[in-house]
Amino acid sequence: xxxxxxxxxxxxxxxxxxxxxxxxxxxxxxxxxxxxxxxxxxxxxxxxxxxxxxxxxxxxxxxxxxxxxxxxxxxxxxxxxxxxxxxxxxxxxxxxxxxxxxxxxxxxxxxxxxxxxxxxxxxxxxxxxxxxxxxxxxxxxxxxxxxxxxxxxxxxxxxxxxxxxxxxxxxxxxxxxxxxxxxxxxxxxxxxxxxxxxxxxxxxxxxxxxxxxxxxxxxxxxxxxxxxxxxxxxxxxxxxxxxxxxxxxxxxxxxxxxxxxxxxxxxxxxxxxxxxxxxxxxxxxxxxxxxxxx
Amino acid sequence: xxxxxxxxxxxxxxxxxxxxxxxxxxxxxxxxxxxxxxxxxxxxxxxxxxxxxxxxxxxxxxxxxxxxxxxxxxxxxxxxxxxxxxxxxxxxxxxxxxxxxxxxxxxxxxxxxxxxxxxxxxxxxxxxxxxxxxxxxxxxxxxxxxxxxxxxxxxxxxxxxxxxxxxxxxxxxxxxxxxxxxxxxxxxxxxxxxxxxxxxxxxxxxxxxxxxxxxxxxxxxxxxxxxxxxxxxxxxxxxxxxxxxxxxxxxxxxxxxxxxxxxxxxxxxxxxxxxxxxxxxxxxxxxxxxxxxxxxxxxxxxxxxxxxxxxxxxxxxxxxxxxxxxxxxxxxxxxxxxxxxxxxxxxxxxxxxxxxxxxxxxxxxxxxxxxxxxxxxxxxxxxxxx
Numbered sequence: 198x199x200x201x202x203x204x205x206x207x208x209x210x211x212x213x214x215x216x217x218x219x220x221x222x223x224x225x226x227x228x229x230x231x232x233x234x235x236x237x238x239x240x241x242x243x244x245x246x247x248x249x250x251x252x253x254x255x256x257x258x259x260x261x262x263x264x265x266x267x268x269x270x271x272x273x274x275x276x277x278x279x280x281x282x283x284x285x286x287x288x289x290x291x292x293x294x295x296x297x298x299x300x301x302x303x304x305x306x307x308x309x310x311x312x313x314x315x316x317x318x319x320x321x322x323x324x325x326x327x328x329x330x331x332x333x334x335x336x337x338x339x340x341x342x343x344x345x346x347x348x349x350x351x352x353x354x355x356x357x358x359x360x361x362x363x364x365x366x367x368x369x370x371x372x373x374x375x376x377x378x379x380x381x382x383x384x385x386x387x388x389x390x391x392x393x394x395x396x397x398x399x400x401x402x403x404x405x406x407x408x409x410x411x412x413x414x415x416x417x418x419x420x421x422x423x424x425x426x427x428x429x430x431x432x433x434x435x436x437x438x439x440x441x442x443x444x445x446x447x448x449x450x451x452x453x454x455x456x457x458x459x460x461x462x463x464x465x466x467x468x469x470x471x472x473x474x475x476x477x478x479x480x481x482x483x484x485x486x487x488x489x490x491x
Numbered sequence: 492x493x494x495x496x497x498x499x500x501x502x503x504x505x506x507x508x509x510x511x512x513x514x515x516x517x518x519x520x521x522x523x524x525x526x527x528x529x530x531x532x533x534x535x536x537x538x539x540x541x542x543x544x545x546x547x548x549x550x551x552x553x554x555x556x557x558x559x560x561x562x563x564x565x566x567x568x569x570x571x572x573x574x575x576x577x578x579x580x581x582x583x584x585x586x587x588x589x590x591x592x593x594x595x596x597x598x599x600x601x602x603x604x605x606x607x608x609x610x611x612x613x614x615x616x617x618x619x620x621x622x623x624x625x626x627x628x629x630x631x632x633x634x635x636x637x638x639x640x641x642x643x644x645x646x647x648x649x650x651x652x653x654x655x656x657x658x659x660x661x662x663x664x665x666x667x668x669x670x671x672x673x674x675x676x677x678x679x680x681x682x683x684x685x686x687x688x689x690x691x692x693x694x695x696x697x698x699x700x701x702x703x704x705x706x707x708x709x710x711x712x713x714x715x716x717x718x719x720x721x722x723x724x725x726x727x728x729x730x731x732x733x734x735x736x737x738x739x740x741x742x743x744x745x746x747x748x749x750x751x752x753x754x755x756x757x758x759x760x761x762x763x764x765x766x767x768x769x770x771x772x773x774x775x776x777x778x779x780x781x782x783x784x785x786x787x788x789x790x791x792x793x794x795x796x797x798x799x800x801x802x803x804x805x806x807x808x809x810x811x812x813x814x815x816x817x818x819x820x821x822x823x824x825x826x827x828x829x830x831x832x833x834x835x836x837x838x839x840x841x842x843x844x845x846x847x848x849x850x851x852x853x854x855x856x857x858x859x860x861x862x863x864x865x866x867x868x869x870x871x872x873x874x875x876x877x
Contacts, residue, residue, distance in 0.1 A: 221740060221742075223745045224744075232516075240561065270504075274508065278501070454497065455497075475496075475498065476497040
């Protein structure tokens with residue numbers, strides 16, 4: 198049976214829908230799912246002045262911003278990630294990009310980072326179901342740590358609600374299965390080789406659920422032969438450097454992605470922690486050694 | 492790292508994120524349309540003078556639609572029309588029983604400007620919208636205001652639709668001193684009040700059905716001051732019942748069959764039936780998408796009670812020889828096409844309309860109505876989304 202493929206770009210990533218079924222339905226569904234991803238992008242974009250997230254950040258140190266149920270639930274989710282990682286995962290840490298410029302190929306000064314650390318403090322943020330308040334001026338939050346995975350889940354749910362039974366959503370390499378292939382043989386998913394991200398280091402067959410990968414190759418720079426990646430520890434302001442990539446299978450892409458990121462942040466302790474989660478994983482050390490329970 | 496299962500905790504939190512409602516469109520779009528409307532000449536063997544040329548209208552339309560904030564969407568439209576040509580002034584039956592058509596002479600040369608603004612607010616279970624429309628030409632001015640809303644119920648399988656609008660028009664016929672009708676009409680008002688209630692039901696994954704009832708009340712100066720012996724009532728109550736069905740079909744790259752039926756009745760004694768069928772066929776051609784939509788429409792109406800071809804009816808008697816109030820039937824054949832390429836969409840539409848006394852299905856009369864018009868329209872347009 199043929200595949201219906203729908204490609205576009207959102208959240209700075211290539212987005213792909215692979216689907217099987219009747220064309221009339223699939224085309225309708227693709228437009229709705231794409232619109233959903235774009236809705237999430239616009240609502241939580243750090244780059245659009247009109248976005249809710251930007252309003253929250255602009256109000257930092259000034260006043261609380263009213264939020265809806267979706268935003269409150271995502272803040273709750275972020276809070277849980279913060280607790281589970283004992284503060285290493287912190288949605289206020291995006292401000293570190295002001296010190297870390299991966300294009301410059303130079304390290305930030307210790308002072309630059311020290312100056313930003315007081316602005317990184319999720320525990321100081323006051324929030325409830327109705328509003329959120331960032332207590333210090335220039336503080337900011339962003340959902341970059343899980344927005345893409347959340348959008349993949351939401352898009353897949355749109356397909357399911359419209360009656361699409363066979364397909365997958367691929368948002369920049371984060372995958373959520375809508376339903377198995379018509380012939381029930383599963384979807385072949387490649388896992389990137391951290392050293393050569395255009396190539397697959399492993400293949401896995403997925404019938405349902407999701408797979409997300411967190412890797413040190415997505416944004417990084419090499420300085421004095423040391424690898425500095427975009428995944429930063431919120432307490433120190435410095436990147437992790439233990440795992441090259443972590444891929445996780447879970448029913449939801451959002452959860453798979455967070456577990457992968459938290460494992461990256463856990464560094465050498467990450468593997469033991471990940472094993473306790475009892476989820477399928479493939480983890481690759483920076484030296485190339487692999488661990489997997491697939 | 493905590494020892495309790497992050498996996499279970501995160502999964503539970505992820506499942507607690509609420510499902511979102513229908514969202515406002517997020518694209519800003521600009522559009523332009525050029526339409527040419529051309530009426531066929533009147534039949535020379537029935538016209539009183541050798542003036543047979545009828546209306547030619549050129550329409551230019553500019554559209555701008557944009558989201559405002561999270562949940563608002565505003566659509567606006569600006570339209571310029573240039574009309575030229577002649578229109579029927581009177582039809583009467585001569586002593587031989589033949590209908591004779593008096594045309595106005597090619598004196599009409601007019602411009603019209605329309606402005607429309609329609610904001611819409613999106614809620615979790617519906618929408619609320621407004622409409623402000625202003626139309627101006629040298630002998631007519633119209634101001635309309637409307638509100639509309641939709642409400643989704645039964646897990647969005649059913650949508651209730653309602654709208655309400657009012658308009659206030661002012662007539663100012665050119666050369667008001669030229670006839671008593673024009674003098675009488677000058678400065679007169681025409682008002683309308685409309686209400687529509689509908690329900691849209693998702694039947695299954697591939698089809699929807701909408702039924703609706705509409706009521707319009709017109710009041711004020713409803714006659715045509717440019718026509719001879721045109722004296723209509725000062726009020727008109729109109730009722731419309733409509734059914735629309737949409738069926739998606741898995742033909743080639745996807746298709747949809749739209750069919751609709753409309754029944755109309757008013758207290759001038761005029762009733763009409765309209766049947767509309769169109770097939771929208773999609774073709775995927777690499778990066779392009781092409782949608783071709785052939786359509787056919789049949790329309791039939793009975794005449795108004797006071798429609799007559801009497802040349803000199805009594806002055807205290809309601810009367811009109813306007814062909815639009817006669818009994819007739821009409822066919823429209825058309826072909827709409829749309830070519831989409833990423834942010835661009837190009838439109839080419841064509842329609843041919845033919846009306847005749849003999850095409851009437853009900854209440855056909857032997858009287859000729861030579862003013863009945865045939866016309867064709869051609870539209871070319873482009874949309875850009877960003």
